[in-house]
Amino acid sequence: MFRLDGKVAIVTGGSRGIGRACAEALAAQGAHVVVNYVKGEAAAKEVAEGIVARGGKAEIAAFDVGDTPATEKAIDEIAKRLGRLDIFVANAGIAIDGLLLRVKEEDIDRQLNVNVKGAIACAKASTKVMMRAKVGRIIFVSSVIGEMGNVGQTAYAATKAALLGITKSVAREFASRNITVNAITPGFIETDMTHGMNDAMKEQILKAIPLGRIGGAKDVASACVYLASDEAAYMTGQVLRVNGGMYV
Ligand code: NAD
Numbered sequence: 001m002f003r004l005d006g007k008v009a010i011v012t013g014g015s016r017g018i019g020r021a022c023a024e025a026l027a028a029q030g031a032h033v034v035v036n037y038v039k040g041e042a043a044a045k046e047v048a049e050g051i052v053a054r055g056g057k058a059e060i061a062a063f064d065v066g067d068t069p070a071t072e073k074a075i076d077e078i079a080k081r082l083g084r085l086d087i088f089v090a091n092a093g094i095a096i097d098g099l100l101l102r103v104k105e106e107d108i109d110r111q112l113n114v115n116v117k118g119a120i121a122c123a124k125a126s127t128k129v130m131m132r133a134k135v136g137r138i139i140f141v142s143s144v145i146g147e148m149g150n151v152g153q154t155a156y157a158a159t160k161a162a163l164l165g166i167t168k169s170v171a172r173e174f175a176s177r178n179i180t181v182n183a184i185t186p187g188f189i190e191t192d193m194t195h196g197m198n199d200a201m202k203e204q205i206l207k208a209i210p211l212g213r214i215g216g217a218k219d220v221a222s223a224c225v226y227l228a229s230d231e232a233a234y235m236t237g238q239v240l241r242v243n244g245g246m247y248v
Helices: 017-028 041-053 068-082 105-133 144-148 154-177 199-207 217-228
Strands: 008-011 032-037 057-062 087-090 136-141 179-186 239-242
Touching: 008 017, 008 068, 017 032, 017 041, 017 057, 017 087, 017 136, 017 217, 032 041, 032 068, 041 057, 057 068, 068 105, 087 105, 087 217, 105 136, 105 154, 105 179, 136 154, 136 217, 144 154, 144 179, 144 239, 154 179, 179 217, 217 239
Parallel strands: 008 032, 008 087, 032 057, 087 136, 136 179, 179 239
Antiparallel strands: none
16 A cells, blocks of 8 residues: 555655655655755755665755746656656745744745745646646645644744645646645654754643654655555545644
């Protein structure tokens, strides 16, 4: 079950954290994975080389999802070169925290540009390829914060809630083409994005997680593999929560 042999997957922001875990998990199931990065070329190479060393198929691709023309061009080129595109994981995202009264307009714009516009550009370019093949899987990495909100994360929460609207809209638009579109809403996951939190903050968060532990990137990657698989063929427009019970 959940094998992905012969399929091509692109994972944005795949050089570290949740994206890296998704890339590695998809490759472990047999997919040829394209690890997208914007800055960390060395880290992306390390991920791809690790996959290849374990007998899998992987390569890297630089593009900034905040740059719509560059993103669409890169996805189109990858699909042409590899002859197909079966799975797209729109994972790239940024969080710039700040209390509402101090939030800067440029920081709102940056988050909207990468997290929302970037995701739409990825969906547009990948559905174009997938609709010709009449099959495809798109997975958006949203966040529990988009569902429940958080102090100091108004703009980030807005972008992650937007992804849920995007998921449901694209799912409806492409269901007739056999392209399924779903979102994952991770809870609190130990990655570079959350490393900056001090122990007191982490302790506070732990109290709100019924399963009593902070999540790992692999917890999210398992959900990603499921949604990418043939076994999830009847799932579309759904939000899969991977949050330890933090929000139910
Ligand atoms: P991370 O910061 O480690 O990884 C984010 C990745 O996105 C990085 O590789 C980064 O280079 C890439 N990226 C950023 N801007 C990009 C751009 N313009 N173009 C291409 N790539 C870009 O964070 P993470 O925790 O692994 O987060 C991955 C995703 O999961 C994000 O969308 C984040 O919002 C979401 N998420 C994280 C958590 C958490 O607790 N860590 C919880 C819920 C949702």
